[in-house]
Amino acid sequence: MDRDRRSGKDRRAQTGFNMRMLMGNGSRRIIRRKADRASIFLVDQYSPILFLTIISILILCCMDALLTLFLLQRGAYEINLIMAYLLNFAPLTFFIPKYILTVCGTMCLFVFRVTVIRKWNVTTHSLLYFIAWLYAGIVAWELYLIYFVV
Numbered sequence: 001m002d003r004d005r006r007s008g009k010d011r012r013a014q015t016g017f018n019m020r021m022l023m024g025n026g027s028r029r030i031i032r033r034k035a036d037r038a039s040i041f042l043v044d045q046y047s048p049i050l051f052l053t054i055i056s057i058l059i060l061c062c063m064d065a066l067l068t069l070f071l072l073q074r075g076a077y078e079i080n081l082i083m084a085y086l087l088n089f090a091p092l093t094f095f096i097p098k099y100i101l102t103v104c105g106t107m108c109l110f111v112f113r114v115t116v117i118r119k120w121n122v123t124t125h126s127l128l129y130f131i132a133w134l135y136a137g138i139v140a141w142e143l144y145l146i147y148f149v150v
Contacts, residue, residue, distance in 0.1 A: 060135035
């Protein structure tokens with residue numbers, strides 16, 4: 001009666017994109033096995049807080065770019081040399097690379113969200129929360145400059 005019903009094929013060996021992730025039909029929410037945490041492992045459902053954090057980063061990035069352009073029209077200057085160089089061409093040339101770089105960086109941190117940076121003992125998804133707070137501080141500073149300095 002103690003018959004092993006396993007087929008001998010490890011389902012976890014299959015990696016890559018699973019269509020169920022887009023449909024919301026999957027049931028994996030967390031990575032349970034310690035061995036799976038050492039590799040890139042995609043789950044089917046994600047935390048709503050993580051989703052809101054990523055959306056907040058992207059919205060705050062756009063607000064930062066627009067407020068920077070507004071401040072530049074009022075006499076401020078860009079201290080980031082790369083962004084200052086892009087401003088020489090057009091505002092859209094400034095905005096699009098800034099947004100694309102933010103999206104790429106955010107998605108990289110999202111994909112590797114369970115990775116631990118051993119030097120500081122911090123997971124990369126914690127960096128997403130830090131970046132969201134950092135962007136919120138930058139936008140708050142720019143709003144302060146608009147209302148009280150300029």
